[in-house]
Amino acid sequence: MCTGKCSRLVGLTLVVASLACMVANVLLMFPNAQREWTPDGITLQVWLLGGLLGGGLMVLCTGCSAVRAGGKGCCGYGCCGNRCRMLRSVFCSAFGGLGAFYCLVVASTALTNGPRCETQDHKWGTPFKDLSQSYLYNQTMWDQCVAPPNVVLWHIVLFSILLGLGLLELVLCGVQVVNGLLGTLCGDCRKGADREGEGL
Known part of the structure:
Protein backbone atom coordinates (compact mmCIF):
# COMPACT_ATOMS: atom_id res chain seq x y z
CA MET A 1 0.00 0.00 0.00
CA CYS A 2 1.43 3.41 -0.96
CA THR A 3 1.98 6.14 1.63
CA GLY A 4 -0.91 8.26 0.37
CA LYS A 5 -3.54 5.53 0.60
CA CYS A 6 -2.17 4.38 3.96
CA SER A 7 -2.29 7.94 5.29
CA ARG A 8 -5.88 8.37 4.18
CA LEU A 9 -6.96 5.05 5.73
CA VAL A 10 -5.21 5.83 9.02
CA GLY A 11 -6.67 9.34 9.03
CA LEU A 12 -10.25 8.20 8.48
CA THR A 13 -9.90 5.59 11.22
CA LEU A 14 -8.53 8.21 13.61
CA VAL A 15 -11.40 10.57 12.85
CA GLY A 56 -11.02 13.37 20.96
CA LEU A 57 -9.97 16.80 19.71
CA MET A 58 -6.20 16.19 19.71
CA VAL A 59 -6.57 12.98 17.72
CA LEU A 60 -9.24 14.52 15.48
CA CYS A 61 -6.69 17.12 14.35
CA THR A 62 -4.25 14.30 13.63
CA GLY A 63 -6.85 12.37 11.65
CA CYS A 64 -7.76 15.38 9.52
CA SER A 65 -4.07 16.05 8.84
CA ALA A 66 -3.50 12.44 7.79
CA VAL A 67 -6.53 12.51 5.46
CA ARG A 68 -5.23 15.70 3.85
CA ALA A 69 -1.80 14.13 3.47
CA GLY A 70 -3.46 11.37 1.45
CA GLY A 71 -4.88 13.91 -1.04
CA LYS A 72 -3.25 15.56 -4.03
CA GLY A 73 -0.89 17.60 -1.86
CA CYS A 74 -0.07 21.29 -1.68
CA CYS A 75 1.47 21.33 -5.17
CA GLY A 76 -0.58 18.66 -6.89
CA TYR A 77 1.18 15.54 -8.11
CA GLY A 78 4.12 17.51 -9.45
CA CYS A 79 6.63 19.64 -7.56
CA CYS A 80 6.85 18.38 -3.96
CA GLY A 81 3.84 16.09 -4.31
CA ASN A 82 2.49 15.30 -0.86
CA ARG A 83 5.81 15.73 0.91
CA CYS A 84 4.79 18.97 2.63
CA ARG A 85 1.56 17.53 3.98
CA MET A 86 3.23 14.26 4.88
CA LEU A 87 5.80 16.12 6.96
CA ARG A 88 3.05 18.10 8.66
CA SER A 89 1.18 14.88 9.42
CA VAL A 90 4.28 13.54 11.20
CA PHE A 91 4.20 16.40 13.71
CA CYS A 92 0.42 16.20 14.02
CA SER A 93 0.67 12.45 14.65
CA ALA A 94 3.15 13.03 17.47
CA PHE A 95 0.70 15.57 18.93
CA GLY A 96 -2.18 13.11 18.52
CA GLY A 97 -0.10 10.36 20.11
CA LEU A 98 0.22 12.50 23.24
CA GLY A 99 -3.54 12.96 23.29
CA ALA A 100 -4.15 9.23 22.86
CA PHE A 101 -1.67 8.45 25.64
CA TYR A 102 -3.43 10.95 27.91
CA CYS A 103 -6.77 9.28 27.17
CA LEU A 104 -5.21 5.88 27.87
CA VAL A 105 -3.81 6.97 31.26
CA VAL A 106 -7.04 8.65 32.37
CA ALA A 107 -9.17 5.65 31.35
CA SER A 108 -6.91 3.10 33.04
CA THR A 109 -6.82 5.18 36.23
CA ALA A 110 -10.61 5.49 36.18
CA LEU A 111 -11.04 1.74 35.79
CA THR A 112 -8.63 1.12 38.66
CA ASN A 113 -10.30 3.59 41.04
CA GLY A 114 -13.88 2.79 40.14
CA PRO A 115 -16.90 5.09 39.90
CA ARG A 116 -18.05 7.78 42.29
CA CYS A 117 -21.37 6.82 43.83
CA GLU A 118 -23.62 6.97 46.85
CA THR A 119 -22.89 3.99 49.08
CA GLN A 120 -25.23 2.05 51.33
CA ASP A 121 -24.44 4.36 54.25
CA HIS A 122 -25.69 7.30 52.14
CA LYS A 123 -22.25 8.86 51.61
CA TRP A 124 -20.75 9.86 48.29
CA GLY A 125 -17.31 8.52 47.44
CA THR A 126 -15.27 5.98 45.48
CA PRO A 127 -15.74 2.75 47.48
CA PHE A 128 -13.54 0.59 45.20
CA LYS A 129 -10.50 2.88 45.13
CA ASP A 130 -8.21 1.34 47.77
CA LEU A 131 -9.44 -2.23 47.86
CA SER A 132 -6.99 -5.13 47.72
CA GLN A 133 -9.11 -6.98 45.15
CA SER A 134 -10.46 -5.69 41.86
CA TYR A 135 -14.15 -4.88 41.58
CA LEU A 136 -14.15 -5.25 37.79
CA TYR A 137 -15.05 -8.94 37.69
CA ASN A 138 -16.77 -9.26 41.07
CA GLN A 139 -20.33 -8.14 40.45
CA THR A 140 -21.35 -8.80 44.06
CA MET A 141 -19.22 -5.81 45.06
CA TRP A 142 -21.19 -3.54 42.76
CA ASP A 143 -24.06 -3.55 45.24
CA GLN A 144 -22.06 -1.13 47.38
CA CYS A 145 -23.16 1.60 44.97
CA VAL A 146 -26.85 2.38 45.36
CA ALA A 147 -26.95 5.53 43.24
CA PRO A 148 -26.78 6.43 40.42
CA PRO A 149 -28.45 3.24 39.15
CA ASN A 150 -26.16 0.94 37.14
CA VAL A 151 -23.27 3.39 37.65
CA VAL A 152 -20.63 0.65 37.97
CA LEU A 153 -21.54 -0.99 34.67
CA TRP A 154 -21.86 2.43 33.01
CA HIS A 155 -18.42 3.38 34.31
CA ILE A 156 -16.72 0.13 33.29
CA VAL A 157 -18.19 -0.07 29.78
CA LEU A 158 -17.52 3.53 28.76
CA PHE A 159 -14.04 3.76 30.25
CA SER A 160 -13.17 0.39 28.69
CA ILE A 161 -14.22 1.84 25.33
CA LEU A 162 -11.99 4.85 25.97
CA LEU A 163 -9.13 2.56 26.98
CA GLY A 164 -9.45 0.46 23.82
CA LEU A 165 -9.84 3.45 21.53
CA GLY A 166 -6.93 5.26 23.18
CA LEU A 167 -4.70 2.24 22.58
CA LEU A 168 -5.85 2.00 18.96
CA GLU A 169 -5.25 5.71 18.42
CA LEU A 170 -1.78 5.48 19.94
CA VAL A 171 -0.84 2.64 17.58
CA LEU A 172 -2.28 4.41 14.53
CA CYS A 173 -0.50 7.66 15.39
CA GLY A 174 2.75 5.69 15.56
CA VAL A 175 1.98 4.10 12.20
CA GLN A 176 1.31 7.51 10.68
CA VAL A 177 4.60 8.90 12.02
CA VAL A 178 6.47 6.15 10.15
CA ASN A 179 4.23 6.43 7.08
CA GLY A 180 4.55 10.21 7.05
CA LEU A 181 8.34 10.04 7.23
CA LEU A 182 8.37 7.60 4.31
CA GLY A 183 6.02 9.88 2.38
CA THR A 184 8.21 12.88 3.10
CA LEU A 185 11.34 11.12 1.86
CA CYS A 186 9.86 9.17 -1.05
CA GLY A 187 6.75 11.14 -2.05
CA ASP A 188 3.34 9.71 -2.87
CA CYS A 189 3.63 6.48 -4.88
CA ARG A 190 0.12 7.04 -6.27
CA LYS A 191 1.63 9.52 -8.71
CA GLY A 192 2.95 6.76 -10.95
CA ALA A 193 -0.15 4.61 -10.52
CA ASP A 194 -2.40 7.51 -11.61
CA ARG A 195 -0.32 8.11 -14.71
CA GLU A 196 -0.52 4.45 -15.68
CA GLY A 197 -4.29 4.61 -15.27
CA GLU A 198 -4.46 7.66 -17.52
CA GLY A 199 -2.47 5.86 -20.23
CA LEU A 200 -4.89 2.94 -20.39
Whole structure:
Protein backbone atom coordinates (compact mmCIF):
# COMPACT_ATOMS: atom_id res chain seq x y z
CA MET A 1 0.00 0.00 0.00
CA CYS A 2 1.43 3.41 -0.96
CA THR A 3 1.98 6.14 1.63
CA GLY A 4 -0.91 8.26 0.37
CA LYS A 5 -3.54 5.53 0.60
CA CYS A 6 -2.17 4.38 3.96
CA SER A 7 -2.29 7.94 5.29
CA ARG A 8 -5.88 8.37 4.18
CA LEU A 9 -6.96 5.05 5.73
CA VAL A 10 -5.21 5.83 9.02
CA GLY A 11 -6.67 9.34 9.03
CA LEU A 12 -10.25 8.20 8.48
CA THR A 13 -9.90 5.59 11.22
CA LEU A 14 -8.53 8.21 13.61
CA VAL A 15 -11.40 10.57 12.85
CA VAL A 16 -13.98 7.90 13.63
CA ALA A 17 -12.14 6.82 16.79
CA SER A 18 -11.82 10.40 18.04
CA LEU A 19 -15.53 11.08 17.55
CA ALA A 20 -16.34 7.86 19.44
CA CYS A 21 -14.07 8.98 22.30
CA MET A 22 -15.87 12.31 22.53
CA VAL A 23 -19.27 10.63 22.63
CA ALA A 24 -18.10 8.22 25.36
CA ASN A 25 -16.74 11.08 27.47
CA VAL A 26 -19.96 13.06 27.15
CA LEU A 27 -22.00 10.00 28.17
CA LEU A 28 -19.82 9.59 31.26
CA MET A 29 -20.99 13.04 32.38
CA PHE A 30 -24.53 11.69 32.64
CA PRO A 31 -24.46 8.44 34.69
CA ASN A 32 -27.16 6.02 33.64
CA ALA A 33 -28.06 8.57 30.92
CA GLN A 34 -29.68 10.81 33.55
CA ARG A 35 -28.87 14.46 34.19
CA GLU A 36 -29.88 14.43 37.85
CA TRP A 37 -26.62 12.76 38.95
CA THR A 38 -24.39 15.50 37.56
CA PRO A 39 -22.07 16.61 39.19
CA ASP A 40 -22.39 14.42 42.32
CA GLY A 41 -21.98 11.15 40.42
CA ILE A 42 -19.01 12.25 38.31
CA THR A 43 -15.48 11.03 39.00
CA LEU A 44 -12.39 13.21 38.68
CA GLN A 45 -11.30 11.23 35.61
CA VAL A 46 -14.45 12.26 33.75
CA TRP A 47 -13.70 15.94 34.44
CA LEU A 48 -10.12 15.45 33.19
CA LEU A 49 -11.73 15.01 29.74
CA GLY A 50 -9.39 12.31 28.52
CA GLY A 51 -11.85 11.24 25.85
CA LEU A 52 -13.05 14.70 24.89
CA LEU A 53 -9.70 16.50 24.66
CA GLY A 54 -6.99 13.82 24.52
CA GLY A 55 -8.50 10.99 22.51
CA GLY A 56 -11.02 13.37 20.96
CA LEU A 57 -9.97 16.80 19.71
CA MET A 58 -6.20 16.19 19.71
CA VAL A 59 -6.57 12.98 17.72
CA LEU A 60 -9.24 14.52 15.48
CA CYS A 61 -6.69 17.12 14.35
CA THR A 62 -4.25 14.30 13.63
CA GLY A 63 -6.85 12.37 11.65
CA CYS A 64 -7.76 15.38 9.52
CA SER A 65 -4.07 16.05 8.84
CA ALA A 66 -3.50 12.44 7.79
CA VAL A 67 -6.53 12.51 5.46
CA ARG A 68 -5.23 15.70 3.85
CA ALA A 69 -1.80 14.13 3.47
CA GLY A 70 -3.46 11.37 1.45
CA GLY A 71 -4.88 13.91 -1.04
CA LYS A 72 -3.25 15.56 -4.03
CA GLY A 73 -0.89 17.60 -1.86
CA CYS A 74 -0.07 21.29 -1.68
CA CYS A 75 1.47 21.33 -5.17
CA GLY A 76 -0.58 18.66 -6.89
CA TYR A 77 1.18 15.54 -8.11
CA GLY A 78 4.12 17.51 -9.45
CA CYS A 79 6.63 19.64 -7.56
CA CYS A 80 6.85 18.38 -3.96
CA GLY A 81 3.84 16.09 -4.31
CA ASN A 82 2.49 15.30 -0.86
CA ARG A 83 5.81 15.73 0.91
CA CYS A 84 4.79 18.97 2.63
CA ARG A 85 1.56 17.53 3.98
CA MET A 86 3.23 14.26 4.88
CA LEU A 87 5.80 16.12 6.96
CA ARG A 88 3.05 18.10 8.66
CA SER A 89 1.18 14.88 9.42
CA VAL A 90 4.28 13.54 11.20
CA PHE A 91 4.20 16.40 13.71
CA CYS A 92 0.42 16.20 14.02
CA SER A 93 0.67 12.45 14.65
CA ALA A 94 3.15 13.03 17.47
CA PHE A 95 0.70 15.57 18.93
CA GLY A 96 -2.18 13.11 18.52
CA GLY A 97 -0.10 10.36 20.11
CA LEU A 98 0.22 12.50 23.24
CA GLY A 99 -3.54 12.96 23.29
CA ALA A 100 -4.15 9.23 22.86
CA PHE A 101 -1.67 8.45 25.64
CA TYR A 102 -3.43 10.95 27.91
CA CYS A 103 -6.77 9.28 27.17
CA LEU A 104 -5.21 5.88 27.87
CA VAL A 105 -3.81 6.97 31.26
CA VAL A 106 -7.04 8.65 32.37
CA ALA A 107 -9.17 5.65 31.35
CA SER A 108 -6.91 3.10 33.04
CA THR A 109 -6.82 5.18 36.23
CA ALA A 110 -10.61 5.49 36.18
CA LEU A 111 -11.04 1.74 35.79
CA THR A 112 -8.63 1.12 38.66
CA ASN A 113 -10.30 3.59 41.04
CA GLY A 114 -13.88 2.79 40.14
CA PRO A 115 -16.90 5.09 39.90
CA ARG A 116 -18.05 7.78 42.29
CA CYS A 117 -21.37 6.82 43.83
CA GLU A 118 -23.62 6.97 46.85
CA THR A 119 -22.89 3.99 49.08
CA GLN A 120 -25.23 2.05 51.33
CA ASP A 121 -24.44 4.36 54.25
CA HIS A 122 -25.69 7.30 52.14
CA LYS A 123 -22.25 8.86 51.61
CA TRP A 124 -20.75 9.86 48.29
CA GLY A 125 -17.31 8.52 47.44
CA THR A 126 -15.27 5.98 45.48
CA PRO A 127 -15.74 2.75 47.48
CA PHE A 128 -13.54 0.59 45.20
CA LYS A 129 -10.50 2.88 45.13
CA ASP A 130 -8.21 1.34 47.77
CA LEU A 131 -9.44 -2.23 47.86
CA SER A 132 -6.99 -5.13 47.72
CA GLN A 133 -9.11 -6.98 45.15
CA SER A 134 -10.46 -5.69 41.86
CA TYR A 135 -14.15 -4.88 41.58
CA LEU A 136 -14.15 -5.25 37.79
CA TYR A 137 -15.05 -8.94 37.69
CA ASN A 138 -16.77 -9.26 41.07
CA GLN A 139 -20.33 -8.14 40.45
CA THR A 140 -21.35 -8.80 44.06
CA MET A 141 -19.22 -5.81 45.06
CA TRP A 142 -21.19 -3.54 42.76
CA ASP A 143 -24.06 -3.55 45.24
CA GLN A 144 -22.06 -1.13 47.38
CA CYS A 145 -23.16 1.60 44.97
CA VAL A 146 -26.85 2.38 45.36
CA ALA A 147 -26.95 5.53 43.24
CA PRO A 148 -26.78 6.43 40.42
CA PRO A 149 -28.45 3.24 39.15
CA ASN A 150 -26.16 0.94 37.14
CA VAL A 151 -23.27 3.39 37.65
CA VAL A 152 -20.63 0.65 37.97
CA LEU A 153 -21.54 -0.99 34.67
CA TRP A 154 -21.86 2.43 33.01
CA HIS A 155 -18.42 3.38 34.31
CA ILE A 156 -16.72 0.13 33.29
CA VAL A 157 -18.19 -0.07 29.78
CA LEU A 158 -17.52 3.53 28.76
CA PHE A 159 -14.04 3.76 30.25
CA SER A 160 -13.17 0.39 28.69
CA ILE A 161 -14.22 1.84 25.33
CA LEU A 162 -11.99 4.85 25.97
CA LEU A 163 -9.13 2.56 26.98
CA GLY A 164 -9.45 0.46 23.82
CA LEU A 165 -9.84 3.45 21.53
CA GLY A 166 -6.93 5.26 23.18
CA LEU A 167 -4.70 2.24 22.58
CA LEU A 168 -5.85 2.00 18.96
CA GLU A 169 -5.25 5.71 18.42
CA LEU A 170 -1.78 5.48 19.94
CA VAL A 171 -0.84 2.64 17.58
CA LEU A 172 -2.28 4.41 14.53
CA CYS A 173 -0.50 7.66 15.39
CA GLY A 174 2.75 5.69 15.56
CA VAL A 175 1.98 4.10 12.20
CA GLN A 176 1.31 7.51 10.68
CA VAL A 177 4.60 8.90 12.02
CA VAL A 178 6.47 6.15 10.15
CA ASN A 179 4.23 6.43 7.08
CA GLY A 180 4.55 10.21 7.05
CA LEU A 181 8.34 10.04 7.23
CA LEU A 182 8.37 7.60 4.31
CA GLY A 183 6.02 9.88 2.38
CA THR A 184 8.21 12.88 3.10
CA LEU A 185 11.34 11.12 1.86
CA CYS A 186 9.86 9.17 -1.05
CA GLY A 187 6.75 11.14 -2.05
CA ASP A 188 3.34 9.71 -2.87
CA CYS A 189 3.63 6.48 -4.88
CA ARG A 190 0.12 7.04 -6.27
CA LYS A 191 1.63 9.52 -8.71
CA GLY A 192 2.95 6.76 -10.95
CA ALA A 193 -0.15 4.61 -10.52
CA ASP A 194 -2.40 7.51 -11.61
CA ARG A 195 -0.32 8.11 -14.71
CA GLU A 196 -0.52 4.45 -15.68
CA GLY A 197 -4.29 4.61 -15.27
CA GLU A 198 -4.46 7.66 -17.52
CA GLY A 199 -2.47 5.86 -20.23
CA LEU A 200 -4.89 2.94 -20.39
